[in-house]
Amino acid sequence: MKKVPLFLKIVLIILLSPLILAVVLILLVFNTLARIVRKFWHFPMPEFMAPWIDNKYRHKYVQPPDVMAARHGILPGMKVLEIGPGNATYTIASAERVGPKGSVTAIDIEPKMAERAGRRLKEAGITNAEARVADVYAMPFADNTFDLCYMMMVIGEIPDMRRAVTDIRRVLKPGGLLTFTEILIDPDYPLKSTLIRKVTPLGFKVKQFTGGFVHYTLIFEKA
Ligand SMILES: C[S@@+](CC[C@H](N)C(=O)[O-])C[C@H]1O[C@@H](n2cnc3c(N)ncnc32)[C@H](O)[C@@H]1O
Numbered sequence: 001m002k003k004v005p006l007f008l009k010i011v012l013i014i015l016l017s018p019l020i021l022a023v024v025l026i027l028l029v030f031n032t033l034a035r036i037v038r039k040f041w042h043f044p045m046p047e048f049m050a051p052w053i054d055n056k057y058r059h060k061y062v063q064p065p066d067v068m069a070a071r072h073g074i075l076p077g078m079k080v081l082e083i084g085p086g087n088a089t090y091t092i093a094s095a096e097r098v099g100p101k102g103s104v105t106a107i108d109i110e111p112k113m114a115e116r117a118g119r120r121l122k123e124a125g126i127t128n129a130e131a132r133v134a135d136v137y138a139m140p141f142a143d144n145t146f147d148l149c150y151m152m153m154v155i156g157e158i159p160d161m162r163r164a165v166t167d168i169r170r171v172l173k174p175g176g177l178l179t180f181t182e183i184l185i186d187p188d189y190p191l192k193s194t195l196i197r198k199v200t201p202l203g204f205k206v207k208q209f210t211g212g213f214v215h216y217t218l219i220f221e222k223a
Contacts, residue, residue, distance in 0.1 A: 027185075031185065031187060034187035035187045037187075038156075038187050038188055042157060042158070042159040043157075044084075044108075044109050044110045044113070044157055045086070045110075045113075045157060046110075047110060047112035047113050047116060050086050050087045050113065050116060051087065053086060053087075053153070054086060054087035054089050059089065062183070062215060063090075063152075063181070063183070063215065065089050065090050065092065065093035066093050066096070066097070068090055068093065068152070068181065068217075069090070069093040069094045069096070069097040070097065071181075071210055071217050072094070072148070072150045072179045072181070072217065072219070073148055073150075073177045073179055073207075073208070073219050074094050074097045074098060074148060074150075075097075075098075075147075076097065076098060076099040076101065076102060077098060077099065077101040077102045078098050078102045078147040078148055079098075079102060079103055079105075079145065079146050079147050079148075080094055080098055080102065080103070080104045080105070080146060080147065080148050080149070080150070081104075081105050081106075081107070081139075081141075081145075081146040081148070081149040081150075081168075081171065082094065082104060082105070082106040082107070082149070082150055082151070083106075083107055083108075083136050083149065083150075083151045083154050083164075083168075084107075084108055084109075084113075084136075084151060084152070084153075084154035084157070085106035085107075085108055085113075085114075085117040085131055086108075086113065086117070086152075086153075087116065087117065087120060088106065088116070088117035088118075088120040088121055088124075088129075088131060089120070090152055091104055091106045091117060091120075091121060091126075091129055091131065092120070092121065092124045092126055092129070094129070094150075095121070095126045095128050095129035096126075098128065099128075100128060102128060103128045103129065103130075104128065104129035104130075105129070105130055105132070105141075105146075106129065106130070106131040106132070107131075107132055107133070107134035107135075107136065107139065108131065108132075108133060108134075109133070109134070109135045109136070110133075111133050114131045114132055114133045115131075117131035118130070118131040118132075136158060136164045136167060136168065137160070137163045137164060137167055138167060139167055139168075139170075139171055141171045142171070143170050143171065144171070144172070144173045144174065145171045145172075145173070146171055146172055146173065146176060147172075147173055147176055147177070148172075148176060148177040148178075148179065149168050149171070149172060149176070149177070149178050149179070150178075150179040150180075150181070151179070151180055151181070152181040152182075153181070153182060153183060153186045153188070153189075155180055155182075155188075155190060155195070156182075156186065156187075156188025156189060156190050157188050161198050161199075162198070162202065165178070165198075165199055165202045165204075166202060169202060169203050169204070169222055172222045173222075174222060175221060175222055176221070176222045177207065177219055177220065177221055177222075178199070178204060178219070178220040178221075178222070179217060179218070179219045179220075180195055180217070180218045180219075180220075181215070181216070181217045181218075182195075182215065182216055182218075183214070183215040184213065184214045184215065192209065192216055192218055195218055196218070199220055200220070203222065203223050204220035204221065204222060204223055205220065205221055205223045206218070206219075206220055206221075207219045207220060207221040
């Protein structure tokens, strides 16, 4: 392949930089506006947006599904609960990680989203995971059912964190894990310190933190 001369590269960078800057600025403005709106108006992410957040760049460079399943603390044989599966990409990876002796139950408050997740699980040939409609405030599960519950980019969409975490604690087994994964570009992104401040008084202790400011995973253990 022909090598691009250095001066041409420099010219290209100079010509493209205003464009790159404009894209970054647009994203910044959009994100800031979305954050302001979300301060006052909470609603679950609409189903048509699922493919936007579930893209190949995220899977390849930021949050590869198999890496995330391990980072969430999921082990073979576990009974896992996922809140807000979106496109179910991470549900599939979790189901593969728990293996045939484990299971994954994904719940979503949006019927269309749960339907989409169920369809994706079926298409992927996953038999140890299911997606159903349920609200995290009052889940249709018995006390002490799950080994681990995880939420990726979900907790910020839920207006009453206390109510949600209280019901999650109820369905977790003693010593069960509650995992949050967050990413800065999400307009509902909570700071790690906010989660620690709000979740620990509800009967959890911090077990593990991975990542940094841009994206992180925070694992709590049921105390
Ligand atoms: C931003 S999407 C995240 C999707 C997926 N976890 C991911 O990271 O690609 C948030 C999901 O949480 C669901 N959700 C919001 N509030 C909920 C609630 N109260 N109970 C259950 N699911 C909820 C939404 O319907 C949506 O599917």
